[in-house]
Amino acid sequence: MNDLLRDTLAERAAGTEPPPLDLDGIIAAGNHRAARRRTLGILGGAVATAAVAVGGASVLRPRNEQPQPARPGPFTQRRATYALGNEIHYGSEVISVAPHTVTAFVQTDAGFVFLNAENAIHVADRSGVRSLGKSSWELAADFRGNLVGWVEGFNDHNESVVYDVATGRELVRTAVGNKIPPNISLVFRSRIIAIDGGTAYFDTVDGPYRWDIRANRGELLAKVPTNAVRAVAAGQIVFQQPLEQRPPAVSLAVAKTVSATAPARFSGQQAFLSPDGRYLVTQPDDAQPGAWPRWAGMNLFGVTATRAAAMPRQYGVYRFGQWLDETTFSAVGVRPGSLVDVVSLITYNARTSALTVVARNFSTWTFSKTAPRTTPFALPTGTPIIDLAE
Structure with a gap:
């Protein structure tokens, strides 16, 4: 850079004044930015507080974690079913339980529960x-x-149990009503009368209890003998009338509560209400009663539905299996065979009277030689088929 150019630049720099400093504008802008930061801070705190408050009331899920509908259990479908020896015949499917022999069983959506010998x-x-x-x-x-239920017996008491087959845990275990008095022989044992949705019905020494499974507490329905209440479905209760009488006690009433005033409209001993309570099937405790009055056969009644037809006469004896839906049930029919009576599995529609043979002559109508005298097969009622004759 030559001397002339350097002197010229220096002269121009000395003659240039800096721009005036606007302090008032700078302060105002700073105050505005500070105020904005405070506002955002307050709003941010409010949003955080609101998020905490809402979080206490509900749980926010990502879109891919919405609750899924419950999957049906592997045995949700009700098929005409029987057990023979160490096999459960679930429709056309055969389930081996070897080496066990099935003497009684029931079906749940999660699996079959059975008793062995x-x-x-x-x-x-x-x-x-x-x-x-x-x-x-x-x-x-x-x-x-x-859900499945049973009663366990001990020396001085019984315990009523409700068990969830899917989760493998007990939901209820109680000795309420089941203290056994000393030196007393009970005509009927304590049992689980029914499981009806979220309610279980326990037949105890003190009388029948209605038990809320979720709350795990119950109420005594009536001070009546064991086995006075026979069945429950859809809130309808089947019970003997009069409430206190000696066996066979075959006059039955159906009502929402156990009452001495409910009319006895039906007859039988064992009782099986349809899932919606419209139909009632009854049969005797003894698979081979010595006499055959009307109540000693398997009878079908309409509770709220019209029912006039009798069971078809093509089988001499029927024995109930299970309700497959609101109108159709399975059963066995007994016919004379060449050497012994033979048994076929059937389905029957209570509304249309349609009878269908599912498994023809699958077993014999014979009984073991020693007590309890039971058939070679079992049906999903939860109890063995017994000849009570000595």
Whole structure:
């Protein structure tokens, strides 16, 4: 850079004044930015507070974690079913429970629960057979769902149990009403009358209890003898009338509550209400009663539905199996064979009277030689088929 150019630039720099500093504008802008930061801070705190408050009331889920509908159990479908020896015939499917022999069983959506020859309780499902390490004399299950019930006997009391087959845990275990008085012989044993949705019905020494399974508490329905209440479905209760009488006690009433004033409109001993309570099937306790009055056969009645036709005469004896839906049930029919009476599995529609043979002559109508005298096969009622004759 030459001397002339350097002198010229220096002269121009000295003659240039800096721009005036607007302090008032700078302060105002700073105050505005500070105020904006405070506002955003307050709003941010309010949003955070609101998020905490809402979080206490509900849970926010990502879109891909919405609750999914419950999957149906592997045995949700009700098919005409029977057990013979160490096999459960579930429609056309055969489920082996070897080495056990099935003497009584019920179906749940999660699997079958059965008693073996020693009255030990087992579960058979898609994973195989497992023992529950418990024993009982009969079982009960709802028309739908995973719950099964039984009574366990001890020296001085019984315990009513409700068990979830799907989760493998007990929901209820109670000795309420089941203290056994000393030196007393009970005509009927305690049992689970029914599981009806979220309610279980326990037949105890003190009388029948209605038990809220979720709350795990119950109420005594009536101070009546054991076995006075026979069945429950859809909130309808089947009970003997009069409430106190000696066996066979075959006059039955159906009502929402156990009452001495409800009319006796039906006859029978064992009772099986349809899932919606419209139809009632009855049959005797004894599979081979010595006499055959009307109540000693299997009878079908309409409770709220019209029912006039009798069971078809093509079989001499019928024995109830289970309700498959609101109008159709399975049963066995007995016919004379060449050497012994033979048994076929059937379905029957209570509304249309349509009878369908599902498994023809699958077993014999014979009974074991020693007590309890039972058939070679079992049906999903939870109790064995017994000839009570000595």
